[in-house]
Amino acid sequence: MYKIRKCQKEDVPAIVAMLANDKLGMLREDYREPLAQKYYDAFEKIDSDSNQQLAVIEDERSKVIGTLQLSFIQYLTYQGGKRAQIEAVRVHKDYRNKGIGKQLFAWAINEAKTKKAHVVQLTTDKKRPEALKFYESLGFKASHEGLKLHF
Template sequence: MKFRKATISDVPAIVEMIADDKLGKTREDFKIPLPDKYYDAYKNINTDSNQELIVVENDKLEVVGTMQLSFIQYLTYQGGIRAQIEAVRIRKDQRGTGLGTKMFEWAIQRAKERNAHVLQLTTDKKRPDAIRFYESLGFKASHEGMKMHF
């Protein structure tokens, strides 16, 4: 497995993975050609030094996983940095192989390299399997999240 920053040519594979679940199907617009809004978002992410859009390649150089790490500078925790992990997805044929655990091990190490004091995530309450997986890795439900959609 190889972890690397995503390139613009990876965007279709990333969006396909994001759209390939019950919730993603309702939120995403995956089709070929891919709508420009995804490429625009990639460009914004790629130019921000506090954002890392990561892909995982198998030995055939196929993209089989993705995640986004955001590094957020705070004044709290004595000027600490929080790492936020989002959009963790694994290609359907690779689920259940241990890849998710390897991805989180990599993300934890990357957060430490960036001197983050915490790695946090949010997950939809409609994803009980994901919640159990995150708990098995040592994540704790410490806060109640709230959102306001526009």
């Protein structure tokens, strides 16, 4: 069992490296050393927002090997319900297929229940069919069509 904990500022480079380490991420991330200040600025905003939880999972040597962001969104619908949104899920390429993603999701779902969310939702890019299969294996259903408008 690996340890899941709240992200710290010093974890940001490891997270951005994982975000940039796939065919889609390399097109939108700017991973280089030193890491651009905009990533640290974003971390500070996330870290100071009580509706955001940026988590990392680390191995026995305290190396960051996975991450996800859990956001809580208050709604008027569902009688004033709260939704939990999972984003930016990544597991280091050397640690995939070892149950780390399942452990991260079990943690996120438990956090959502603890904070009284009525649903956990996520989106995945259609160019990542293996991610969709993984999410479905965890019980997620493709119940809605998602649309995005990029600027």
